[in-house]
Amino acid sequence: MKPALLAAAMAATLALPPATAWAQTDGEFPVPTYEGAYQPQDSDERGLWSQDDESERQLRDADAVIRDPALNEYVRSVLCRAVGDKRCEAVRIYIVRVPIFNASMSPNGTMRVYSGLLLRVRSEAELASVLGHEFAHFELRHTLERYRSRRTGSDIAAWATVLGAAAVTWGGGSSYSSRDMQVSIYGNIMHFERNQERFADTLGFGYMAASGYRPSAAAEVWRAVMNETDQTALDRGRRSNRYDNVAFFASHPTNLERADTLSALANRVVAAGDYEGRQRHETALAPHMAMFLADELARNDFGGTDFIIQRLANENVTAPLLFARGELYRQRGHPRDLASATNFYHQALALDPSLGDAWRGLGLAQLRSGNTMEGANALRTFLERVPDAPDAPMLRMMIGDQ
Amino acid sequence: MNWPTLSVIALALTLTPQTASAHRLMPAGEAAQVARSDMTVTPTIQWNKISQRPGERAERWTLDGELLNDVVFFGGVEDGAPLLREVNRRENPLPHFSSTMLPTDIAPLLESTLRITQNISSFDVSNVAPATFLDAAGVQFEYRMLGADDITRQGRAVASIIGGKLYMITYDAPAEYFYPRNLLDVERIVASARL
Numbered sequence: 001m002k003p004a005l006l007a008a009a010m011a012a013t014l015a016l017p018p019a020t021a022w023a024q025t026d027g028e029f030p031v032p033t034y035e036g037a038y039q040p041q042d043s044d045e046r047g048l049w050s051q052d053d054e055s056e057r058q059l060r061d062a063d064a065v066i067r068d069p070a071l072n073e074y075v076r077s078v079l080c081r082a083v084g085d086k087r088c089e090a091v092r093i094y095i096v097r098v099p100i101f102n103a104s105m106s107p108n109g110t111m112r113v114y115s116g117l118l119l120r121v122r123s124e125a126e127l128a129s130v131l132g133h134e135f136a137h138f139e140l141r142h143t144l145e146r147y148r149s150r151r152t153g154s155d156i157a158a159w160a161t162v163l164g165a166a167a168v169t170w171g172g173g174s175s176y177s178s179r180d181m182q183v184s185i186y187g188n189i190m191h192f193e194r195n196q197e198r199f200a201d202t203l204g205f206g207y208m209a210a211s212g213y214r215p216s217a218a219a220e221v222w223r224a225v226m227n228e229t230d231q232t233a234l235d236r237g238r239r240s241n242r243y244d245n246v247a248f249f250a251s252h253p254t255n256l257e258r259a260d261t262l263s264a265l266a267n268r269v270v271a272a273g274d275y276e277g278r279q280r281h282e283t284a285l286a287p288h289m290a291m292f293l294a295d296e297l298a299r300n301d302f303g304g305t306d307f308i309i310q311r312l313a314n315e316n317v318t319a320p321l322l323f324a325r326g327e328l329y330r331q332r333g334h335p336r337d338l339a340s341a342t343n344f345y346h347q348a349l350a351l352d353p354s355l356g357d358a359w360r361g362l363g364l365a366q367l368r369s370g371n372t373m374e375g376a377n378a379l380r381t382f383l384e385r386v387p388d389a390p391d392a393p394m395l396r397m398m399i400g401d402q
Numbered sequence: 403m404n405w406p407t408l409s410v411i412a413l414a415l416t417l418t419p420q421t422a423s424a425h426r427l428m429p430a431g432e433a434a435q436v437a438r439s440d441m442t443v444t445p446t447i448q449w450n451k452i453s454q455r456p457g458e459r460a461e462r463w464t465l466d467g468e469l470l471n472d473v474v475f476f477g478g479v480e481d482g483a484p485l486l487r488e489v490n491r492r493e494n495p496l497p498h499f500s501s502t503m504l505p506t507d508i509a510p511l512l513e514s515t516l517r518i519t520q521n522i523s524s525f526d527v528s529n530v531a532p533a534t535f536l537d538a539a540g541v542q543f544e545y546r547m548l549g550a551d552d553i554t555r556q557g558r559a560v561a562s563i564i565g566g567k568l569y570m571i572t573y574d575a576p577a578e579y580f581y582p583r584n585l586l587d588v589e590r591i592v593a594s595a596r597l
Contacts, residue, residue, distance in 0.1 A: 062552045064523040097523050182521075182550045236495065298514045298525070300497045331510065333500055368504055391506050391530030394541055398505065 029269055031206035034086050034139075045107070045144050052108035058184035059094055059110065065185075066095040066115065066288075074284035075113055075127070078277075082128035082211045083135050091135070096185060099295040101225055103130055105138040112186070118285060119292040120228075120308060121221060122315050124277025129208060129218035136203035142196045201262070205269050212273030219263035228307045235303025282316065293324040302332055319352035323361065330365045341365040356385040360395070367398065375399070425450040428463065433594075437461040439477025441536065441569060444594040447587050449473070457486040469551075471575040471584055473591065478567035485515045485568075494518050501566035505541035506530060508561045512572065513545070521550040536569055536597040538562040546577065556581040560592055571595065 040046040059065065066072075072095060080088035090109045100116040111134065121127045137143070208215040233239060285292075296305050305328055313321045326344035329337040345362040348355055359382035366375030376399040383392055383401075428434050428449040433442045437459055445463075452462040456474060463473040479485055484496035497514045500507075513525040525547045533542035540562030547555050557574030573588040575581040 058552075063548050063554065064552060181552050185550070185552060236492075238492070295524075298510070298517045300495065300514045300518060331497075333502065333507075364504060364506060368502060368507075390528045391509075391543075393529075393531040394505055394543075397532040 029206040055184040082132040105134045125213040125217035132207040133204040136200035215266035231307040232304035319348045322348035436475040437477030476570040524548040535562040
């Protein structure tokens with residue numbers, strides 16, 4: 001139960017509008033004049049901001065934040081292009097190392113972008129659609145609205161938050177102080193209402209239209225995440241027609257029609273741009289792909305991970321992607337998987353002969369398949385290239401070279 | 403969150419308050435059978451055994467609490483079984499041990515298990531080397547992980563696959579102060595392990 005709750009806690013701010021509810025006429029995605037620097041107006045809002053400020057102080061110093069200036073600059077530039085420089089000034093972006101699809105924005109202007117989101121989008125336009133949607137919640141001050149409606153509404157929701165948060169403790173469940181830290185890093189539990197999602201999407205499409213990004217990228221992102229969830233379920237031998245376990249669908253049961261609705265909506269954005277920014281996205285992500293993929297592999301989600309890798313590879317097959325796929329199959333370790341893994345490692349090496357780790361994977365896959373000779377040879381090649389690998393002593397022993 | 407989930411949480415909070423789990427003192431100098439297996443260890447200082455077993459074939463010892471020093475014994479994890487108790491089998495199942503695993507597969511197995519059960523954010527393995535554990539050829543490695551509480555923990559593990567079952571002892575503690583403080587005590591436990 002804990003991970004589901006944690007997923008809800010860590011996530012939950014991204015969601016889709018209901019499939020119905022849309023009766024826009026063409027070209028009605030207005031972007032209001034931006035109010036500029038904003039200060040909290042009343043005690044409710046000041047309270048939210050002060051909580052947020054404290055959270056942000058902890059987040060700022062957290063080791064889980066990825067600080068690489070180039071990557072941060074890239075994400076910031078996408079947000080700024082999407083929502084415009086003026087709006088962008090209100091935001092501090094923190095890239096958090098969590099291999100889950102999510103981004104969130106809190107009332108004081110703290111934006112959390114998970115590394116799992118960066119791994120799952122293929123272009124600037126796709127990233128912009130998610131960041132823009134989040135920013136729209138911020139601009140519309142939905143967190144405050146939600147807080148007020150929750151406070152004046154039934155106490156049940158409030159208790160759900162308290163109990164949910166209490167259940168999200170570390171490991172054996174004996175730490176409360178760590179929960180505060182966890183909330184600071186991952187963001188607060190926040191579910192938006194359906195009409196809030198609708199407004200956020202209207203404004204989100206407004207940003208997309210004004211920025212020149214291809215609006216239909218939005219629908220592609222949502223659809224891909226739903227497909228990933230389906231693949232996860234399929235691989236685990238169960239049905240999936242709800243997406244409420246996925247971080248950003250946490251507040252809404254949903255279905256595939258939603259992505260289609262978004263798609264249709266995107267077509268109605270007049271004077272839509274077609275800027276994709278695929279190359280720039282790939283270049284910005286390249287130095288981090290190995291780490292993001294390794295984090296993803298440790299999720300033990302064969303179906304979902306394989307889907308992510310293939311979706312990325314459909315656009316551009318790279319050696320790191322083939323290598324990751326090899327690792328994924330080797331990790332599952334059925335005899336047929338080991339054969340597939342061997343194949344992927346070979347393909348990776350064909351694309352990039354300098355990819356030393358592929359020799360390691362190849363060797364280990366062969367060894368586990370019982371092909372001792374080939375395995376030992378591949379591992380020897382690896383050890384020649386990476387003599388001080390973390391597991392070099394163990395590998396030497398395994399192939400009898402110690 | 404739906405109502406059944408909520409009520410289970412409420413029930414869990416009511417029935418198992420944090421203070422209710424009684425721990426047992428493991429006296430120094432006495433051989434103790436661990437993890438409901440034939441593995442015995444003889445500590446040289448007093449340890450606390452956490453009464454709630456973290457897994458079917460696992461047992462947890464600590465000095466100051468599991469967040470500060472965490473020793474886990476794995477006593478014969480069988481083929482197809484997870485290392486620790488499932489936290490959410492449906493949505494986030496744990497990886498399973500396989501008796502065909504190579505010594506180098508143990509660290510990724512532990513990584514994936516800890517990432518899912520403790521939501522750790524990073525896990526870096528180093529010094530993977532051959533080791534003799536329980537009179538069998540095994541593997542030892544060190545790891546450094548960043549917890550969801552944003553504390554960096556240092557860890558060490560030693561493992562052997564004996565008769566298709568995994569025997570392992572892991573120790574991790576905050577890298578600052580706690581890990582080095584009791585490393586020697588844990589090394590003595592490991593050295594005393596018998597099957």
